[in-house]
Amino acid sequence: MAEPSTRPTEAAIEQAFRTEAGAALATVARLVGDLDLAEEAVQDAFVVALRRWPVTGVPDRPGAWITTTARNQAIDVLRREGRRAEREQQAGDALRALEATPPILHPVVDDQLQMFFTCCHPALDPASRVALTLRLVGGLHTEEIARLLLTGEPGVAKRIQRAKHKVRTAGIALRVPPPELLPERVPSVLECVYLIFTEGYSATAGVHAVRDDLCDEALRLARLLVELLPDEPGPDALLALLLLQDSRREARVDPAGRLVLLADQDRQRWDPQAVDEGLHWLRRAQAHLDPSPRVAAYVLQASIAAEHAQAETWEATDWSAIVSRYDALVALNPSPIVEVNRAIAVSYADGPERALAALERLVDDPRLTGSPALTGARADLRRRLGMREEAAVLYRQALDEVRTEPERAVFAGRLAEMTGDHLPG
């Protein structure tokens, strides 16, 4: 064998980093009260692991080993800094707190929860919350985050740096909000994880229709959130929504990488396990009698996804049930994109004519200016009503508005149908 025996250990370290970095960081951050120092210490601990584990083997509990080693690294850094007079006081306090902790540490569940709330604090802008959560809760490197979000590494690094600076300077505490504040703070955590998922599921940039790694990361975070907040309906509803949408992931893209619309998907390729699991979490979420409006919106979205997931065929879909859920959603959160989706549901429940007026009302809404979702929906109604020329005009407009290659392909295909340009077969 050409490969030395250290190979499996490197894989084990990589694996440990993936699963343990977030938890270790959260605990060390609580102990030292500083995100940068905690991050540095955890990085250092993994460097030590890379050196040590090939010789000693992987410890039985790699997470505890990493956390303890990171704590020791932090103590070293603070001792060095303590010699610099101006930081003496600060470093001394943190050092005493650290030294008072027992040497073997178990990553504490609450630590990761408070890291979640800190990363998703409403005083940070939403894009920073996503980057910070992927970094500090997900344990991803800047380079991985940049790849996942399809942006440049320097931009991500700067964003994370700025967010950490705000956390430190503006006094955003590492803590789980008290129970009475959970209803207003949980939604921004849910929103952050959902944003990560939708960015993967309907990528707004790039050539791929679905970005699996980002969807997987969001699911991992949603599962963690369910574990961390077992009594809250919000995480249950979010996980249900993610699983039910994700159950269609395989069928959403054809072998050539083209987006397949829900109506045309091969339902045999939907993941029945994900559907079952999604329905389980949806039932749990629905069992809560009085969710806050923002949590109720996730429950409704998940129940819409559940209607699709349970329909044997496109034709068998219970459209009137879906319309009534959209009605409830519009009442909770009158967002124009929800109105578009509601009108589409109406077009299948009651016919395209009935939906036409509802969609035309939205044309002047400035929040939908340049939205391919609205233009595409308006084109689709006209196509179904046999208004080929009007449909073609709107498909052309939608083609100007789309941002992703897979969406472009869908509209280009429809336009070809309308103008008779496409080759049969």
Added chain:
Amino acid sequence: MHFLVLMYDDETAATEPGTPEFDAEMEAYVAFEELAGGAIVGGEALQPSATTRTVRHDDAQPRITAGPFAEVAEVLGGYYLLDAPSLDDAIELVRHLPVASQPSGAIEVRPVVQWFDGRPEGGGDRDTQVLATIHGEQTEADDPDHEGWDIGAAEHDAFIEGAGDVVVAGGVVHPSDTATTVRRRDGELLVTDGPFSELTEVVGGFYVLDGTAELVDEVALQVPVPAGGAVELRPIMDVDG
């Protein structure tokens, strides 16, 4: 830590003294001050924005002109200086301020680098008391972690020394990218990242000047400002009297 709480609102919608609405608002401020208690370490209500004057530095000599640095619909109506353990604790207090729930009202919360208040109990003689806020383009030197910060700080120290007893209070705030804006609409708390308005951005900090009108103007002309910046002067309202 300390937070500077800046309260912005559309003045034209302000309640008139003598109306039940005005009384209700005053009661809400009293209730806030009872709730916040010892967390309030400073604060003032300001005269209407029509009284604003601006120290401009765009000529060879600084000069004082009538009107604000930038015309905006929502103007600063007052401020508090709060001592709270964390941003969340500060938000928990300021959400109860009536201005948060006004249709155009907003509260900007800025972490304070350092502050001082040398006024005697009761607030001094109040001959002419103005709040001087420093506005202008932010530079790296506004960040206390940046090496250029010390130069600016030394300039302000020299100004304070030279101003004698006219400068009675003041504070330095962190750059506006550490600001958080708080609003309340239909009872729901809305928290956003960043300052309330780029136009009215307070950079560096503020002073409270107290003295005869001539002395206050003389000192106001000396307040250090960033390049292209200005100092806004707003008379403080005597609400205790």
